[in-house]
Amino acid sequence: MTEFDGFRSDTRAWLEANCPAKMRKPIRSEADLCWGGRNWSFQSDAQQRWLEVMAERGWTGPDWPTDYGGGGLSAAEARVLKEEMQRIGARPPLTSFGISMLGPALLKFGTEEQKKHYLPKIARGQIRWCQGYSEPGAGSDLAGLQTKADDAGDHWLVNGQKVWTSYADKADWIFCLVRTSSKSKQGGISFLLFDMTTPGVSTKPILLISGSSPFCETFFDDVKVPKDQIVGEVNKGWDVAKYLLGHEREMIAGMGLGTSGSSVMLGPAARPADPSLRTEIAAFDVDALAFAAMSERFAAMWKAGEVHPASPSMMKYAGTELNKRRNQLAMAAGGSEALEWDSERSRNGATARSWLRSKGNSIEGGTSEIQLNIVAKHILGLPGA
Amino acid sequence: MSLLTDDQKMLKETAANFLAEEGSIAKQLRHWRDINCRDGFGHGLWKQFAELGLNGICIPESHGGMGLGAVEAALVLEEIGRNLTPSPFLGSAVVGASAIQGTKHADRWYPGILSGEAVLAFAVDEGPRHAPEQTALEARRQGNGFVLSGAKQFVVQGGSADMIVTAARTTGSPGERDGLTLFAVPKDAAGLAVDNLSMVDSSKAARLAFDNVALDADAVIGEVDNGWQPLQRALNAGGAGASAELVGVASGASTMTLDYLKQRKQFGKLIGEFQALQHRAAHLYAEIEIARAAAFKAAALLDSGDERAELFVSVAKAKAATAASLAVSEGVQMHGGIGMTDEHDIALFMKREAVLGELFGDVYYHRERVAQLSGY
């Protein structure tokens, strides 16, 4: 790694000078994340400053080209940046579906104009996005989607319904899969971008079992979308959709890494009295640390284009099942205290709510079953799969 | 026990019909949860339990009960689990009744349990994990009575109870089985602070703080310093009962999931056509059947006073919790997105499983106990 020593020490010094102390504290809940967007109100000055300095340097999208608001870093440099941020416990300056999902798809499939228009705004956290993929009748069978976009001359006319749309009620824009032809299942899908304030768009929050309402039903009633807001060609949206899903799955797989290190245990004081629970936690740690090694290797190979395009499915499957196990064990270690739902001592049932939320990890972004089907079919080449 | 007698079948049917009708999720669990009820259960339903005679299952005929046992209680508890019915049945009619059995407190409290007017709670745990030997709550002799100081937690329905059976230490130190004494603590005892908490499944459990709570010698249940035995009896009754309720939770979740597999279509097929799901459903079926057998074996051994009863209570509790945990995880997963919504009932089974799994010792506690009782 010697050739990066200079980059590493510069990065270290820069982070030291620019990352506010408050932004080096562990993320305790969803409320500590910075999602950005038109209606965002920063939780603190530190949160705002951290986003601004990082965006200024292009480090909200470290490996995006500098022309589009990115940092222009090589894969290896981006990794050094990540490590250096981890070293000081720096929070991500921006949590954004634009960065983790749409950005990569635009870089690959967008026109030059689209890249210039959307990417810098995403990198600066100015537009918050939501993902309009799933429909009541099209979840695992995503390509069965029925939301229609009719060609109305100078615009698309969109009608239909999406469901489980995370943060649709808070998002500024949506990237949305629509049916532009009924002649072919996958070959009749297009990928549109539009503003959530466009007349005809409405959302209705759905309460989750963890007690919060991050996702919504989203309705489209004669929504007019300008013609140039399509990504990729008409009826070729499935390629864009799948490419984006790869990035989404890679991101979700990161849950396998956890937020507070790999172990369930918070420290030696929490050493469980039951030897069998201790053994179970150790077994988890073995898998978690091995998965962390896999993630490191995967990230390098993925950036270098050396992995099978379906391999994010393997990572997503492993990472989410691991995160569910972590939460299950945190519940066991917490005993009856972790079952308290709204006491102050339990931080408003934080452990239980996180455990319940984790159950969705193996459903969102494509279920575990679908990931395994993809691995069996596309990577292993099994017959009839 | 391997097959039910005619009487047991009748009892099971009575309980099944009653709880499916009156104890349903919509009528009870969601209703009390949505109005944020202080007790987390309905007193009206508790009286209906009484009218059907269910409250007397574990109470001797000499006291006006049915003089039946753990097997019959398990039959009712399985139906309670299947319907997620919140009620004082386990805490009062099974565990509470067992703790005071054969003492003068039975005369005082059995009538109220039988009529569905009294609610009892059971206070053992002092830390986040079940460890009855570690009881430290101090009961100091003073004059003719005792003064209690310390704290309890995870006291199910402790905020609704008229009397709380409390394990305290009269001599010895935490970790020892000798020196424990059970006390009948009235809800309004001076110096007792009750913090009524909502749990993840919307049931209530209290934290209790005992600040020099003075009790008469009459408050002692059984013998001073020899509380371990009645404590064990109550905990075994509770462990077997919770196992049966867990089997019911598992069955209820799996029934709901199987229905969904026969309704939901993706890729032009019912999702139940996918073999990946079929095998898991079949595996789960086997696990639940085995857990049920273990739960009823434990109950039968308790009823016949068999020396292996304690081992089997731990086997049952660990197995039933594992099977139920699998049932609820598979249930949510196989429902996909809708399983994550509050509007759908499937995750209510997951929440209940978490609390029942912890009650009277979790899987890890009981695995450990199986190892110890098996001599390794």
Ligand SMILES: Cc1cc2nc3c(=O)[nH]c(=O)nc-3n(C[C@H](O)[C@H](O)[C@H](O)COP(=O)(O)OP(=O)(O)OC[C@H]3O[C@@H](n4cnc5c(N)ncnc54)[C@H](O)[C@@H]3O)c2cc1C
């Ligand atoms: C927390 C959360 C956030 C989400 N956020 C978004 C979002 O922002 N935008 C968005 O568009 N969607 C979102 N989703 C939706 C998610 O992508 C879908 O829920 C998921 O793809 C599953 O679809 P479904 O819910 O219709 O379940 P179904 O497809 O009906 O699946 C039901 C069950 O059947 C199984 N199954 C289906 N087909 C097969 C098969 N061929 N072989 C074996 N098993 C099969 C599934 O694995 C699952 O267990 C979110 C979901 C969750 C839980």
